[in-house]
Amino acid sequence: MKIRELMTSDVESCSPEDSLQQAAQVMADIDVGIVPIVRDGGYLQGCITDRDIVIRAVAKGMDINSTHVEECMTSGVISCSPEQTAQEAAQLMADHQVRRLPVVEEGRLIGIVAIGDLAVQGASDEAAGFALSEISESTHSGIH
Known part of the structure; x- marks a missing residue:
């Protein structure tokens, strides 16, 4: 199944010029933990997560009303094409x-696909399971 059929x-x-407070408000309004950052014309510049805001700004005492997203966002994010398969997307998720x-x-940003989309949509339980196991294994390997 192609990502175009699975993505939101x-x-x-x-935008990179928005404040961290604005980005956090978007996250709260739509109940997500990540927001893509785009420039004019919808060109993807990066992403910011709730964790980015907390670790890169709040924990350092930065003012979320005056700090711009570009100061805390992750640029050079891994992305996929709408024509890639669920298995290819799962491999990218696992690899990165x-x-x-x-x-x-x-x-240009046209959507977002989450690991849950791969499983919930029935695209490939195996692909989603593989990606999740690879991500979880690496994330928890140093925890005792």
């Missing part, structure tokens, strides 16, 4: 230890 296409995003992939076409 109605994706909220922020991520649970969500922005979906881009010609550099």
